Amino acid sequence: xxxxxxxxxxxxxxxxxxxxxxxxxxxxxxxxxxxxxxxxxxxxxxxxxxxxxxxxxxxxxxxxxxxxxxxxxxxxxxxxxxxxxxxxxxxxxxxxxxxxxxxxxxxxxxxxxxxxxxxxxxxxxxxxxxxxxxxxxxxxxxxxxxxxxxxxxxxxxxxxxxxxxxxxxxxxxxxxxxxxxxxxxxxxxxxxxxxxxxxxxxxxxxxxxxxxxxxxxxxxxxxxxxxxxxxxxxxxxxxxxxxxxxxxxxxxxxxxxxxxxxxxxxxxxxxxxxxxxxxxxxxxxxxxxxxxxxxxxxxxxxxxxxxxxxxxxxxxxxxxxxxxxxxxxxxxxxxxxxxxxxxxxxxxxxxxxxxxxxxxxxxxxxxxxxxxxxxxxxxxxxxxxxxxxxxxxxxxxxxxxxxxxxxxxxxxxxxxxxxxxxxxxxxxxxxxxxxxxxxxxxxxxxxxxxxxxxxxxxxxxxxxxxxxxxxxxxxxxxxxxxxxx
Numbered sequence: 001x002x003x004x005x006x007x008x009x010x011x012x013x014x015x016x017x018x019x020x021x022x023x024x025x026x027x028x029x030x031x032x033x034x035x036x037x038x039x040x041x042x043x044x045x046x047x048x049x050x051x052x053x054x055x056x057x058x059x060x061x062x063x064x065x066x067x068x069x070x071x072x073x074x075x076x077x078x079x080x081x082x083x084x085x086x087x088x089x090x091x092x093x094x095x096x097x098x099x100x101x102x103x104x105x106x107x108x109x110x111x112x113x114x115x116x117x118x119x120x121x122x123x124x125x126x127x128x129x130x131x132x133x134x135x136x137x138x139x140x141x142x143x144x145x146x147x148x149x150x151x152x153x154x155x156x157x158x159x160x161x162x163x164x165x166x167x168x169x170x171x172x173x174x175x176x177x178x179x180x181x182x183x184x185x186x187x188x189x190x191x192x193x194x195x196x197x198x199x200x201x202x203x204x205x206x207x208x209x210x211x212x213x214x215x216x217x218x219x220x221x222x223x224x225x226x227x228x229x230x231x232x233x234x235x236x237x238x239x240x241x242x243x244x245x246x247x248x249x250x251x252x253x254x255x256x257x258x259x260x261x262x263x264x265x266x267x268x269x270x271x272x273x274x275x276x277x278x279x280x281x282x283x284x285x286x287x288x289x290x291x292x293x294x295x296x297x298x299x300x301x302x303x304x305x306x307x308x309x310x311x312x313x314x315x316x317x318x319x320x321x322x323x324x325x326x327x328x329x330x331x332x333x334x335x336x337x338x339x340x341x342x343x344x345x346x347x348x349x350x351x352x353x354x355x356x357x358x359x360x361x362x363x364x365x366x367x368x369x370x371x372x373x374x375x376x377x378x379x380x381x382x383x384x385x386x387x388x389x390x391x392x393x394x395x396x397x398x399x400x401x402x403x404x405x406x407x408x409x410x411x412x413x414x415x416x417x418x419x420x421x422x423x424x425x426x427x428x429x430x431x432x433x434x435x436x437x438x439x440x441x442x443x444x445x446x447x448x449x450x451x452x453x454x455x456x457x458x459x460x461x462x463x464x465x466x467x468x469x470x471x472x473x474x475x476x477x478x479x480x481x482x483x484x485x
Contacts, residue, residue, distance in 0.1 A: 049262025060188030065224030075200035101434030103155020111160035112423015131157025132225025139218035170410035179355035187348035197338030300470035305429035310459035340391025347399030367401030372457035379453035
């Protein structure tokens with residue numbers, strides 16, 4: 001059995017025998033292919049090496065703090081109501097819940113495509129440092145208004161980070177392990193969700209002198225920026241992005257780093273298609289997204305992100321308020337949600353084998369329909385055991401869905417427009433998430449949890465239909481197969 005906790009080490013016997021057949025008499029490292037190949041094909045067929053594992057780990061830890069920030073306010077929301085005297089009906093409280101998601105929209109929309117210009121590595125580290133700084137500043141908020149502004153600015157960095165992470169992982173991971181390894185990075189990140197929930201249970205009621213416990217929870221979010229400062233020099237750039245920008249020598253040097261870490265030598269690299277050899281401007285990227293087959297895929301992602309947020313972020317943001325609306329006190333509602341949040345890392349772990357066993361498009365559709373069913377079960381549960389059980393099932397299905405679609409959306413566009421396509425559409429999910437307190441809370445207040453989760457279920461069913469109609473198959477296919485020139 002593989003002892004590596006990420007499942008990244010070792011090679012299967014057939015691959016090992018194939019590589020051994022290419023060893024020279026002097027025992028030199030084997031090439032993945034003896035004949036000339038393109039850089040993209042070599043990246044797709046390369047064995048997994050230490051550098052791949054390092055990138056997966058760094059992105060996983062970076063996204064850990066991303067998820068920490070996303071679910072932070074939902075976990076400390078009840079404490080903030082008490083701190084600032086806000087009711088769940090007030091516009092100020094809705095704005096407080098929405099502020100980070102509004103910032104995420106601006107970050108995804110305006111900064112997501114920036115990674116196509118400045119690079120995956122630089123964008124990832126810059127965005128992580130940005131939102132860590134504003135998370136720390138939020139801990140020192142003197143009133144609700146300052147907290148809203150800080151949460152908005154934190155959201156700008158958070159919103160920009162995930163599209164870059166999806167793109168980065170898709171471009172550097174081999175096709176046979178792409179889904180599995182990306183899921184390990186996401187699983188690392190989702191440990192943050194129950195962690196922030198249990199931190200809220202522990203720290204919300206406490207005061208350290210004059211410092212409220214919720215401020216400590218906010219301050220912890222800045223540790224992501226500290227982490228990235230230590231590792232940014234070792235983080236490689238994506239060879240595919242370098243090649244797409246016409247920086248051929250740097251692309252081959254980056255490719256060599258990955259090959260050495262995997263114990264293989266680089267064969268003769270033949271020239272890519274000419275369309276890969278010049279840096280595309282924004283107008284060229286938009287023109288490509290309007291061509292077949294990418295126009296239908298882009299339309300699918302637009303509809304997808306407009307409505308998927310109803311299920312994923314609707315539950316995570318509002319579920320504790322649903323529980324509290326049934327008469328449970330602050331501590332009980334926070335504890336119920338912390339227990340429910342255990343489903344996030346469990347679902348992420350479950351997605352790792354599922355991403356290998358099930359076609360990704362099918363997995364996305366199945367998981368999102370499961371969220372709808374379990375969410376309705378949560379809405380109509382009338383005792384604490386059922387509330388927690390359906391909460392765990394909902395969050396578990398949510399992260400099977402999340403991991404599958406994050407891998408999927410990054411596979412269906414070529415490297416030169418990938419961040420632009422993902423960032424601009426992913427931004428829609430953030431602005432929808434920001435509007436959810438204003439849309440769903442009135443329904444909860446006037447018609448109850450059943451009506452609220454009924455609307456969520458309709459939105460998720462629409463997502464499933466659109467993915468089935470317009471989404472291509474991607475599992476175990478190379479980037480060149482999925483994205484023809």
